[in-house]
Amino acid sequence: MARTSKAERDRAFTAFVEQASPSLLRTAWLLTGDHDAAHELVQGALVKTYAAWHRVRPEDAVAYARRVLVNHRTDVWRKWGRELAVAQAPERVHRDGDGVDDRDHVVRLLTLLPEQQRKVVVLRYYTDLPEQVVADLLGISLGSVKSAASRGLAALRANHQSTSSEGSSR
Amino acid sequence: MTTSFEDQLRADLRAAADGGATTGIDPAAVIAAGTRVVRRRRLAYAGSAAVVAILAVVGGLALTPGTRRTPAPPVPATQSATARATATARLELTSVGGSNGGTAFAGGTYEVQLDRDPSTEADLTYWQVESPGGTSEKVVALGRSATPKGGVGVTWGHAPGSPVIIGVAPKGAKLLGVVNGFPEGGGSTGDTAPLAGTDYEAFAYAFSAAKDADAVTAVVYEDASGAVVSSTGERAQTAAFPNGERAYVLPGLAVWGVAGEAMGPLSPTPDGGWVSSSRSGSGTDTHWSLVGLLPGRAADVTATAGAGGHLQGAPSVVGLGSYSAYQLSVVGKDPVKAVAALTWRDPAGASHTWTPRAR
Incomplete structure (x- = not known):
């Protein structure tokens, strides 16, 4: 199989990110309910996807990134009653009339x-x-x-x- | 009837999703971060080979100093070991904040390797392949321990001075938390990944301080059948609330928690306090689901709204072993200020009141 240069791989990956990230962001937003958390989740999933790009088939790339995204699990230590040590969510963006x-x-x-x-x-x-x-x-x-x-x-x-x-x- | 609700849900989810994707992803930033990961990984693999060679020379099952070896729980009759030479899982840990608001653990990539020989006791090797924060490519062997021969249990390793524990649990395990004496501050983060071809799931758990990792005495997880069990072999008593959340209690470990959330919290039993099992929204419109435990069989459980929020309905109460568990939905910036008091009546008819403590 012919080897591709890093520049070629990066071009293909850039096209993939531009095509797939809106869908991944929407999924992440539904999973987290938090814009910043959704952005971080997708960013992290795409970094992992890039690291595995050489073994991801183009037709499977979205599914691979989605798998990484939904299986990424992290949590903060939430304290007993007296303290809830969760990250402060950003204020929700309100847009009139929409x-x-x-x-x-x-x-x-x-x-x-x-x-x-x-x-x-x-x-x-x-x-x-x-x-x-x-x-x-x-x-x-x-x-x-x-x-x-x-x-x-x-x-x-x-x-x-x-x-x-x-x-x-x- | 059901179909119409599902159709409405699909439409609502699409509408919500369309309104949620407000920020884009910069491909160049992803590629830059990904390139750093790949570079460190290549260097790390070279180092990993050296570690494996050293371990092979040393041989045996001796533990690296500071590594904890935990007796395995009783092995379910339906589970059996799968013969396979080697299985490897990579675990990504994100950063953990400290009690002072700063970053206590910078994150990193860890690897668990299971070397299995059906004729001998299986060996388990943990090592870190990327140092926290990416400041060094040095490979750090975290330790080595043994998995039980012919069975599946829970074991983990911990290097001196490291805030990370790494180990294995039965395949399909969903980690709910660890028992480590409930330190006062800081956070934790975890990741799991299957060890392909084996009956194991690899896990890693990072804390804000090494002493918190060193203090881990048990791991609690939901097994593939949905039962909540501990690494000590204790099976939890569970009870479900109408909203689907499940509270569990492990009297042997004197802990309880809420299942269903990955890496959910564990807390001491019981003083009437709650844990936050989920939240959404922001500011004064934050919606909280609070789950707490009351001693004995409680009746007439009521909550009173505080000045900083309002309640959404009455508490749901279920029996849980020798306790009662309640679930309360509140709206407010801080649930401690959204709830003024919780009252209940014990089996003897005596009334009790618990007041949420300020942070």
Whole structure:
């Protein structure tokens, strides 16, 4: 197989980033509910993808980057009651008249889900991946995907109805 | 009915996603960072070969000084070792902040290698292939320990002065946390990766201080079947809330936590306090899900809103072993200020009140 120069690889990777990063950013935003965290998550996933670029087939590049993105797990040490040592989220960007609150509502409900349920719901209902692909992507069983999707949907539905009824009673 | 909700969810997610991608990614910055990773990795692999050679000469199963070797828990009958020569997993750790607000651990790439020989006890080698912060390409062997012959357990290594523990857990394990005496400050970060072709999952956990890593006495994880278990072999009692979150308690380790979140918190049992299992939003519109544990079978659990926020419904309460667990949704910048008090009644009818402590 012919070897490509670094310049050629970088050109191909640049094209890949420009093509794939908007989609990855949207997925990361749904997973994190935080613009800065989403940006960092995608940046980190793309750096890992670049480091593995020589063995990633072009047709599999998006799937590879998405796998890295959804499996990157980090957490801060959250303290018992007296202190919640989580990173301060940036202030939300409000834009008048564009319905940003409605859009953020589903993201807020989503981030109330446990992490695995959140990932499964996003991969199943935003990226529309088949259950088996989600299972392979997350490294869990098909049954776990079905269970997480079912629980996640039930929790979203319950929370959605709860907030809807709160809103109508005001 | 279900389909319409799912369709609405798809539409809502697309609308939300379209509004969320507000900042772009600079390909040049990614390539620059990626190039540094590749460069360090090449140098590190050269060093890794030297480490392997040295270990081969030394032979045996002696531990590197300071490395912890942990007895494995009872082996489930359904799990068995898979014969394979070598499996390697790479783990990426991000930075960890210190209690003073600065960076205590700069992050780095670590590698776990499992050398398996079906005729002997399997060897496990940990080493760091990139130094924290990328300031050095020196390869640091973190240690070596043994996995149980013919079975799957949990073991980890820790080098003197290092804030990182690295080890293996059964395949499919989802780490929930570690037990290390609950230090007062600082953070932690973790990563897991499968050791392909084996029954193991590699993990790494970094803390803000080496003493926190040295103090680790147990690892808690959710196994492939969804059960919460510890490296001591204890199986947790669990209870689910209506929102899908699961609280668990491990009386033998005197800890409890919330499953479902990767690397979720562990806290001492029980004084009525809570842990934050999830949050979203920002500023005064931050939505918190708080999970706490109450002693005994509690009744009439109620929360009172504080001046700094409001409650979303009443607490959900479930029995959890000899305790009661509650889940409370609040909105506010700081949950401690959003909740003024929590009250409940014990089985004897006595009323109790707990007031969240200020930071």
